[in-house]
Amino acid sequence: MIIKLLSLLCIPFFVTALIAKDPFTGLNPPLTPQMLKARAAARECPNPAIAEEKFDKNFRYGCFCGEKYPDIKPGVDKPLEELTYTERKALIARYYTIKPYDTIDAACQAHDICYIYNGEDSQACNDAFYKRLQQIYDAYDRTPEGGKPGTKAWRCRMLASDLGAIFKTIFTAGDDISASRFSIFAMITPFTIANKMVQKSALSFSERSGYPLPHERCNIKLDGRE
Numbered sequence: 001m002i003i004k005l006l007s008l009l010c011i012p013f014f015v016t017a018l019i020a021k022d023p024f025t026g027l028n029p030p031l032t033p034q035m036l037k038a039r040a041a042a043r044e045c046p047n048p049a050i051a052e053e054k055f056d057k058n059f060r061y062g063c064f065c066g067e068k069y070p071d072i073k074p075g076v077d078k079p080l081e082e083l084t085y086t087e088r089k090a091l092i093a094r095y096y097t098i099k100p101y102d103t104i105d106a107a108c109q110a111h112d113i114c115y116i117y118n119g120e121d122s123q124a125c126n127d128a129f130y131k132r133l134q135q136i137y138d139a140y141d142r143t144p145e146g147g148k149p150g151t152k153a154w155r156c157r158m159l160a161s162d163l164g165a166i167f168k169t170i171f172t173a174g175d176d177i178s179a180s181r182f183s184i185f186a187m188i189t190p191f192t193i194a195n196k197m198v199q200k201s202a203l204s205f206s207e208r209s210g211y212p213l214p215h216e217r218c219n220i221k222l223d224g225r226e
Helices: 002-018 033-040 085-095 103-118 123-141 152-171 179-202
Strands: none
Touching (some): 033 085, 103 152
């Protein structure tokens, strides 16, 4: 009886452990009425980008993934670093008017918002973004199809993995980082290139890409939401 009771008590904890905590909690601002209104009326961007396997600063995916994409202006003639917190929140509300394409794109949106609120030199935002992509990768890795080349789950898993590596090695290459961080970034680049070669070798000749196809969206549950 005692063992059965303990097992029942452990179930909620186990379920909670499977739910990934949002790493942007505490970094991004609480939703203001203006943000809530914008998010409720959000529309999908008309032409979401399809990821191409190119390792450069022109990388785009969905509506938010990519450097200076989408380049939404604050509506005042000021650089981002000079915006007041009221103006930053107003700009963030404008980002909420666009609905993320999928779970990966939502991570990119959260990272954009984190930059706006905390500044573009915030390493905490970068770390949170990388953790979120790891959570997405792990979530797909746990699915039955996640380890099978040529499946949607496999393509989404690869995109999450590569986007994290691309971000760490290219998009933050000019940041003022510590020697230890730089050594980690330097090691990731050749590993990513080698990883792409392994991915491509796993695809059949008829398969176009190791990333999601134009009709595929990478939606997967993480912190209780999809």
